[in-house]
Amino acid sequence: MSTSTSTSTATAATAQLIPSLPDDVALNCIARVPRWYHPTLSIVSRPIRSLLSSPLFFTTRSLLNSTQHFLYLTLRSHHNPSAWFTLYQNPNPTPTDLPPLLIPVPPIPAPSLGAAYAVLGSTIYVLGGSVNDVPSSHVWLLDCRFHTWQPGPPMRVAREFAAAGVVDGRVYVIGGCLVDSWARTEHWAEVLDPEKGRWEAVPSSALEVRGKWMHASAMIGGRVYAMADRGGVVFDPKTGVWEGVEKRLDLGWRGRACVVHGILYCYDYLGKIRGFDVKKRAWKELKGVEKGLPKFLCGATMANVGEKLVVLWEGKGNGKEIEIWCAEIEVEEKGDDGELWGNIDWSHKLLSVPKGSSIVNCLAVSL
Structure with a gap:
């Protein structure tokens, strides 16, 4: 040879x-x-x-259906307006295993405040936000497979504090812009078809919340829920119908929420986690987690990670730093009354950050 x-x-x-x-x-x-x-x-x-x-x-x-759900977390501090991390955890942990690890992700090229977020496949969409107090129409895409950033198709109008969601492979963004011109009124809501690569206006009626910023959004039953400080709207992309959010849901929805098994979870004014059943039109307290979680009087951020409720919050530190904590909760309905019960799978401190830092958002991506 x-x-x-x-x-x-x-x-x-x-x-x-x-x-x-x-x-x-x-x-x-x-x-x-x-x-x-x-x-x-x-x-x-x-x-x-x-x-x-x-x-x-x-x-x-x-x-092969071997994908896993990963949590992506964004933090803000005085020194860094947008620090990104992803959470790695052993799917079959043992008592001797390391706790879940936060792995840094390359920073977004142009950080902004008040951006909206949406997840489509393995991509996170960061929509608008303000740069030097000026709203932006820019869109940035994070490919979570390779942790690379690239610019996306810009929106028709600049936005900050908008609501966003994904239905049938299309990204919807609602509000976050003052309707002080024809263009902004026409494009108060927009939709992006990634295959076409451009945003199109979504017709919307004269809604009372048009002049307000959106503080929260969620996808329930294929409909986009967008909440302002008072009041909110529901959009059904299949029918094109807009509705106002019912008062019972509006009064109980506080802070950033998520949907698990069709139930909308958030924290209430007493700092407890509650769930809203859209079909039964009722709020219920999540029981079984009282001893394992603090009262979220200063807020909490939630995400659906593989149909489990993941809760992140800012805990007390040593005076110069605060702690970022995370808990994963199995939730289910029990009994004829459909009581909501949770079982805490794990709860850990993820990291310590400088005092004054805060959690911006968290999202789940399947990889």
Whole structure:
């Protein structure tokens, strides 16, 4: 055998993902490994390290239903207006395992205040916000597979403190702009079809909340709920119908909320977590978590991570720092009355940050 033939044979052997296995079989094996173990996998070999950051790998995970839900967190401080992190945790933890880890994500190229957020597939959309007190129409996209940022199609009008949601693969943004011109009135609500790559106006009637900023939004039953400081609107993209939020929901919705198993969860004025059943039109306290969680009198941020309620909050620190805490809760309805019960799977301090820092938002992405 010639030297060149021997060298090419050796190169081909070392390029295999798993020796003695065809690469397609090896790919199917590796794609099933939870992401918690990917840092360890990446040091096994160069081919595996390259595979873990390839589009083919993520496509295979999706086809095999091996994707996992990951929490993305944004923090603000005096020194950094937009610090991004993702939460890694062992899907099958043991008492000796490390607690969930916050991994830094590259910062957004142009941070803004009061942006709206939406998740479509493996991409986080950051919509508008103000830069130097001037509302922006810019859109930034975070590809959570590779943690890379790129600009998206700009909105027709500048916005800050808007509401956003995703229905049937289309991104909707509502409000956050003063209707002091025809263009802003016409584009008070917009929709983006990522395949077309442009925003289009969503016809909206003369709504009382048009002149207000939106402080919260949620997707319930395929409809977009957008809440102002008082009052709110509900938009059904399938019918194009706008409605006002019913008073019972409006009075009980405080702060940033999320929907788990069709129930809208947020904290109430007593600092407890409550859930709103849209079908039964009733608020109910989430029981079973009173001893494991503080009263969220200063607020909490919530997300649906794989149909579990994840709650983040700012805890007391040492005077110079505050602590960022997180808890994961299994929620369910029990009994004929549909009482809401929660079981805390885990609760940990994630990190300490300078005093004056705050949680901006948290979102769940499937990878």
